[in-house]
Amino acid sequence: MTSIAGYRRPAPGTQPKHLHPPYVSSIKRAPSKPLVYLPHTLTEVTGPLFGKEATDVKACDLTRQHSGEPLGERIIVSGRVLDEDARPVPHTLIEVWQANAAGRYLHEADQHDAPLDPNFIGCGHTLTDAAGRYRFVTIRPGAYPWRNHHNAWRPAHIHFSIFGLAFATRLVTQMYFPGDALLPYDPIFNCTADEQARNRLISVFDWESTILEQALGYRFDVILSGREATPMER
Amino acid sequence: MSLQPTTSQTVGPYFTIGLAGRRRSELAGAGVPGEKVTIAGRVLDGDGKPVPDALLEIWQANSHGKYAHPEDNQNKPLDESFQGYGRIGVAENGGFLFTTIKPGPVPGPDGELQAPHIAVSVFARGLLLRLVTRIYFPQEAANADDYVLNLVEPGRRGTLIARKTAVQGALEWNVILQGADETVFFDC
Numbered sequence: 571m572t573s574i575a576g577y578r579r580p581a582p583g584t585q586p587k588h589l590h591p592p593y594v595s596s597i598k599r600a601p602s603k604p605l606v607y608l609p610h611t612l613t614e615v616t617g618p619l620f621g622k623e624a625t626d627v628k629a630c631d632l633t634r635q636h637s638g639e640p641l642g643e644r645i646i647v648s649g650r651v652l653d654e655d656a657r658p659v660p661h662t663l664i665e666v667w668q669a670n671a672a673g674r675y676l677h678e679a680d681q682h683d684a685p686l687d688p689n690f691i692g693c694g695h696t697l698t699d700a701a702g703r704y705r706f707v708t709i710r711p712g713a714y715p716w717r718n719h720h721n722a723w724r725p726a727h728i729h730f731s732i733f734g735l736a737f738a739t740r741l742v743t744q745m746y747f748p749g750d751a752l753l754p755y756d757p758i759f760n761c762t763a764d765e766q767a768r769n770r771l772i773s774v775f776d777w778e779s780t781i782l783e784q785a786l787g788y789r790f791d792v793i794l795s796g797r798e799a800t801p802m803e804r
Numbered sequence: 805m806s807l808q809p810t811t812s813q814t815v816g817p818y819f820t821i822g823l824a825g826r827r828r829s830e831l832a833g834a835g836v837p838g839e840k841v842t843i844a845g846r847v848l849d850g851d852g853k854p855v856p857d858a859l860l861e862i863w864q865a866n867s868h869g870k871y872a873h874p875e876d877n878q879n880k881p882l883d884e885s886f887q888g889y890g891r892i893g894v895a896e897n898g899g900f901l902f903t904t905i906k907p908g909p910v911p912g913p914d915g916e917l918q919a920p921h922i923a924v925s926v927f928a929r930g931l932l933l934r935l936v937t938r939i940y941f942p943q944e945a946a947n948a949d950d951y952v953l954n955l956v957e958p959g960r961r962g963t964l965i966a967r968k969t970a971v972q973g974a975l976e977w978n979v980i981l982q983g984a985d986e987t988v989f990f991d992c
Contacts, residue, residue, distance in 0.1 A: 574913070579991075584808050586932035593814075595930030598850040599981045601989050606956055608936065608990035609913045613923050616873035617863055618889035624826065654807050667822025677818040679857070693821045729815065729822055736875075737863045737923050738992055740934060744813040761932050762811045771811055793807045 576610030577738040577795040578654060583764040592757035594718050610738055617737035620663040622697070630696040632666075632708040640690035642671025642709035644785040647745070647773065650702040651732060654796030658702025659739075664792075665695045665731040666706060673712030673726075682714050707785065713752055725752035725759060734794040745790045746772045812933040817857050819927065820893065831862065831890045831904035836883055838867030838905030842974045843939060843966055846898040847928070850982030854898025858928035858979070862890030862902065869908030869917075878911070906941060912951040919946035919953065926979055926989075936992040939977050940965045956988050963987045 588600035608614065633640055647666075651659040669675045669692060672684040676691055690709065698704045711726045727744040734740065746753060753759050753772070762768045770793075779787030815823070832838065847855040865871050865888060870880035872887050892902045909917040919940055926935040940947055942965055947953055953961050963985065966975035980987045 573915075578809075580809055585812055588932060588935075590932060593930070593932065595814075596932060597930075598853075599855065599928060599930035600932075601935065601986055602850070602982050603960075603986050603988075605989050605991040608952065608955070608992045610992075611912050611918065611952070612871065612876060612910045613863070613865075613918070613921070614992060616871040616875050618887060619873060620826075652807060654809060656807055663826075665822045665825070667818065675818040675821060677821055679817050691821070693825070695822075695825065729813075729819065731815075731819075731823060737925075740861070740925055741810060741812060742815050742819075742927060742934065743810050744816075758813060758816075758932070761813075767808060767811045770808070771813070793810045795809050796806070 574610060574612060574615055575798045575800045576615065577736060578798055580795070584762065584767040586761040590757065590761040593761055614738040615736045617733060617735065617740065619735070620697070620733070621661070625663065625695060625697055629694050630706050632690065632692065632694045632706065634707070635691055636689040638689040640670065640687050640709050644707070645710050646705065646707055646779045646781065646785050646787040647728065647790060648703070648705035648776070648779050648787065649789050649791040651698045651704065651734070651792045651794065652702055653794050658698070658700070659734055659794055660698055660700045660702055662698050662735065663695060663733050664698065664704050666693070666728055668692045668708065668711040668728045669714055671709050671712050673714030684712070684714065710747070718757060723752050725750040725756050730792065732792055732794065739794040741792070741794060743792070744771060747788065748772055748775055814929060814932050815859065815927045817929045819859060823859060823891065824893070827891045827893060829890060829892045829902040831886070831888065831902065833885055836886045836905055840903065840973055841906050842901060842903045843977055844899070844901040844974065845976055845978040847894050847900065847926070847979040848898055848981065852983070854896070855928055855981065856894060856896045856898060858894040858898070858926060860890070860892045860894070860900060861925040861927070862892070862904070863923040864888045864904065865907040865910050867905050867908050869910045871910070909946065914951050916949065916951065917946065919944055919950035921952070935981070936990045937979070937987055938964050938990070942966055942968050942975065960988050
């Protein structure tokens with residue numbers, strides 16, 4: 571019988587609390603009772619893995635899903651998925667979704683009075699490569715208003731969903747853009763106490779991935795929980 | 805050098821755009837061995853109101869208690885056609901339903917077998933992090949000795965155990981996000 575090496579827990583303040591009253595939707599949905607600490611068992615150190623059969627290689631280019639080009643500023647969003655020890659997380663599924671350049675989602679619940687783009691769905695996915703790298707081609711999403719508080723506008727962002735190699739490493743987050751004037755006012759971006767942790771959600775402008783006369787590059791690395799030291803055989 | 809894990813953010817209200825592609829509410833096709841079960845329920849908020857914009861993700865072992873994952877090195881058979889993954893959207897009334905097979909027992913932290921269970925992640929607008937919970941099975945003798953259930957105060961364990969219904973093989977299990985009957989959520 572070998573005991574299980576679990577995944578590490580986040581440092582205090584580096585993840586949001588469930589209840590963050592400035593984000594009004596959390597008030598009636600956040601648990602009110604303390605969470606029960608769950609030691610990681612075989613259930614939590616395993617998790618769904620997705621291979622090439624579950625993915626479409628064309629889905630990493632959000633600008634090529636229709637006959638025409640979407641409107642807006644073409645961008646490259648790329649980076650790596652690593653664990654806390656900077657080890658690549660290979661062949662893991664990343665799903666992304668976003669508003670179009672006008673700040674409108676292709677979703678029936680989005681009533682913002684901005685145009686839909688017939689050439690943009692705002693949905694993509696890809697697998698990281700053996701070195702944990704990924705790359706999307708898309709357009710820069712627009713800011714949009716929401717009803718959280720008076721004159722509330724969300725900063726431009728792209729939603730990221732990442733599985734990692736285990737149930738314990740599952741992560742959904744949002745990537746923001748450098749220099750966005752709306753960031754200081756956004757209760758979702760600001761839900762995490764630790765300023766450095768927050769700021770790691772802001773992508774970095776990246777000359778390396780910028781394509782001449784074609785698209786600006788932004789780099790966004792995602793860090794998943796790292797592994798505890800392997801326990802001794804019992 | 806140690807990096808800090810990326811901060812979680814809410815899925816927001818529009819996650820179906822990005823996450824609908826891998827929805828799966830029928831986890832086990834016709835040929836998959838095991839006891840077929842249907843699990844249905846509702847996601848409710850602190851006022852008891854339905855949460856229409858939530859998403860559940862499921863992870864479970866096959867009927868032999870084997871996970872389709874390289875870290876499960878138990879000497880038990882895999883079922884080629886059963887991954888153990890599910891992703892289920894919630895309807896306007898907060899309702900969800902999925903069909904699967906009852907998982908077999910898997911080892912726990914104390915070296916004993918855990919009672920059969922399904923791991924669940926709950927995502928929704930308003931949840932800044934996913935919520936992690938488990939579904940156990942009713943009238944299961946192993947529940948009494950289950951390591952994880954015994955971490956939970958006795959009065960709340962029932963929130964983790966699905967209930968039988970009048971229909972054979974149909975179980976009910978609800979996600980109460982907040983309040984007196986709040987579902988037990990884990991720090992995972």
